Amino acid sequence: MKTDRELDPWAAPIEHLAPALRDRRFSPVALTEACLERIGASDGTLQSFVHVADSALAQARDAEREIAAGNWRGALHGVPIGVKDNYLTEDMPTTAGTRAPGISFGFYDSAAVERLRKAGAVLIGKTRTHEFAWGTVTPPARNPWDTNRIPGGSSGGSAAAVAGGLCSAALGSDTGGSIRIPASLCGVVGLKPTFGRVSRYGIVPHTWSLDHAGPLCRTVTDAALLLNVLAGYDARDPACQDRPVPDYTKALGLPIEGMRIGVCRNHFFDRNEPAVDSAVERALSDLSAAGARVHEFEIPNLQYGLAAIFAVELASSAAYHDASVAAGRQAHFEPDVRALVEIGRLVTAADYLKAEQLRAVLCEDFRRAFEHADVIVGPTEPLTAWKSGEWTVEVGGKPESVLAASWRLTFPYNLTGLPAISVPCGFDHRGLPIGLQIAGRPFDEMTVLRVAHAFERGHPWGGQIATNRSP
Amino acid sequence: MQDLLGTSLSDERFPEILAAFDDVLAEIRKLRSLDLKDVHPAVIFEPTAPYRAEGEK
Numbered sequence: 001m002k003t004d005r006e007l008d009p010w011a012a013p014i015e016h017l018a019p020a021l022r023d024r025r026f027s028p029v030a031l032t033e034a035c036l037e038r039i040g041a042s043d044g045t046l047q048s049f050v051h052v053a054d055s056a057l058a059q060a061r062d063a064e065r066e067i068a069a070g071n072w073r074g075a076l077h078g079v080p081i082g083v084k085d086n087y088l089t090e091d092m093p094t095t096a097g098t099r100a101p102g103i104s105f106g107f108y109d110s111a112a113v114e115r116l117r118k119a120g121a122v123l124i125g126k127t128r129t130h131e132f133a134w135g136t137v138t139p140p141a142r143n144p145w146d147t148n149r150i151p152g153g154s155s156g157g158s159a160a161a162v163a164g165g166l167c168s169a170a171l172g173s174d175t176g177g178s179i180r181i182p183a184s185l186c187g188v189v190g191l192k193p194t195f196g197r198v199s200r201y202g203i204v205p206h207t208w209s210l211d212h213a214g215p216l217c218r219t220v221t222d223a224a225l226l227l228n229v230l231a232g233y234d235a236r237d238p239a240c241q242d243r244p245v246p247d248y249t250k251a252l253g254l255p256i257e258g259m260r261i262g263v264c265r266n267h268f269f270d271r272n273e274p275a276v277d278s279a280v281e282r283a284l285s286d287l288s289a290a291g292a293r294v295h296e297f298e299i300p301n302l303q304y305g306l307a308a309i310f311a312v313e314l315a316s317s318a319a320y321h322d323a324s325v326a327a328g329r330q331a332h333f334e335p336d337v338r339a340l341v342e343i344g345r346l347v348t349a350a351d352y353l354k355a356e357q358l359r360a361v362l363c364e365d366f367r368r369a370f371e372h373a374d375v376i377v378g379p380t381e382p383l384t385a386w387k388s389g390e391w392t393v394e395v396g397g398k399p400e401s402v403l404a405a406s407w408r409l410t411f412p413y414n415l416t417g418l419p420a421i422s423v424p425c426g427f428d429h430r431g432l433p434i435g436l437q438i439a440g441r442p443f444d445e446m447t448v449l450r451v452a453h454a455f456e457r458g459h460p461w462g463g464q465i466a467t468n469r470s471p
Numbered sequence: 472m473q474d475l476l477g478t479s480l481s482d483e484r485f486p487e488i489l490a491a492f493d494d495v496l497a498e499i500r501k502l503r504s505l506d507l508k509d510v511h512p513a514v515i516f517e518p519t520a521p522y523r524a525e526g527e528k
Binding site for chain 1: 484514
């Protein structure tokens with residue numbers, strides 16, 4: 001990775017920006033101006049933002065003034081950060097990606113946004129989400145590595161904006177993989193913390209027991225810096241847990257010699273593109289070469305996971321949108337989201353509770369697996385970014401819907417609430433990024449970040465900015 | 472049937488949604504085949520939740 005002196009400010013990860021902003025070698029105003037220029041130049045194609053903050057430069061000027069007065073607030077002070085359009089904000093409209101008439105959201109700050117403001121971040125705008133965070137495509141956003149392809153979703157706008165160098169980091173939300181999927185497809189880092197680690201207060205609900213809040217960033221260190229700000233108790237989120245928040249940067253730079261890397265050989269390796277399998281096997285070899293011990297096993301009952309995630313998401317989504325459906329507003333949803341919301345009524349109460357029973361079984365299955373592993377490593381996605389407009393893909397010779405394919409490897413960590421990160425681990429023959437998923441025990445983000453950082457340090461992909469390779 | 476399920480979908484729309492549910496139902500049938508009667512679901516009722524201190528963050 002280049003040093004901050006060699007990088008344009010908009011291309012620098014926060015780990016480089018923070019000391020430079022603190023020491024006034026970089027200006028928050030110049031940095032924000034550079035991001036706004038890049039949004040102006042690139043976002044007509046990428047369509048990653050749905051709203052750019054009128055106050056962005058004013059926020060940057062405030063940060064510059066405070067820093068000049070010796071009141072540096074920390075690593076995010078003066079750093080431009082995008083906010084997924086399902087987080088409520090007091091000074092920007094929230095749409096949750098819908099244009100349906102009769103649906104509106106309040107103007108107040110979600111808990112995560114409150115924390116970012118307190119940390120002095122420049123909230124540069126709202127990033128595009130798949131409608132109601134219910135999908136992995138995020139139309140019409142484009143992947144900055146190939147603008148003929150999708151960025152993933154539902155936090156596709158956040159991933160595209162970070163990968164394209166339009167902001168330094170962005171907030172995402174993850175119900176079945178919506179932080180990690182776009183992170184993998186756009187070649188950035190995406191962290192889904194443990195369920196209960198980061199408050200979801202003020203995020204438009206998708207599925208109450210599966211929704212997670214977290215960041216998309218350029219490096220693992222940046223993810224740790226964001227988590228330091230975002231993590232913490234909030235009584236307004238019933239699922240939030242009152243646990244100490246460590247300094248997550250303390251996990252970085254530690255050796256992984258002797259650590260136990262678990263590899264779950266069923267489910268996660270059943271049907272992936274060959275390039276994905278190759279990249280992940282190389283990553284496992286690299287971790288082994290760094291002194292970690294790789295331990296392979298199988299986890300039972302994962303074959304029932306798709307039923308469980310469908311039952312819980314569909315039923316919850318139907319309940320959330322019940323009034324809208326009764327009023328006929330769902331007729332104005334996009335066709336894919338409309339169908340998913342309407343289908344929810346067909347999930348019976350017994351099936352829903354059976355899905356919740358299966359989650360308890362899976363939590364125990366993973367607990368047993370973690371008796372032999374400090375982290376579980378595998379692919380984030382079975383495939384790389386597909387072309388815009390494709391709703392069926394072929395993976396391992398079998399056609400399947402893009403939703404079924406893209407969340408297969410991520411939803412186990414939503415059903416179990418475990419922390420999981422996606423870090424870049426290479427490219428396929430088309431030059432499209434591949435992601436490595438690293439998961440840990442509940443509230444053990446420290447170990448997840450430690451292994452992710454150790455892997456990132458040995459490779460050139462940390463902090464990368466996308467180069468459009470579309471033919 | 473729509474009334475039983477509590478859905479207001481029209482007679483034209485309802486069969487389309489039933490058809491779209493087919494793939495999901497195939498998965499749910501696998502789940503139904505499991506005997507989980509001894510497993511407490513992951514949903515846990517917590518009666519103290521409303522008593523969390525006002526304004527506690």
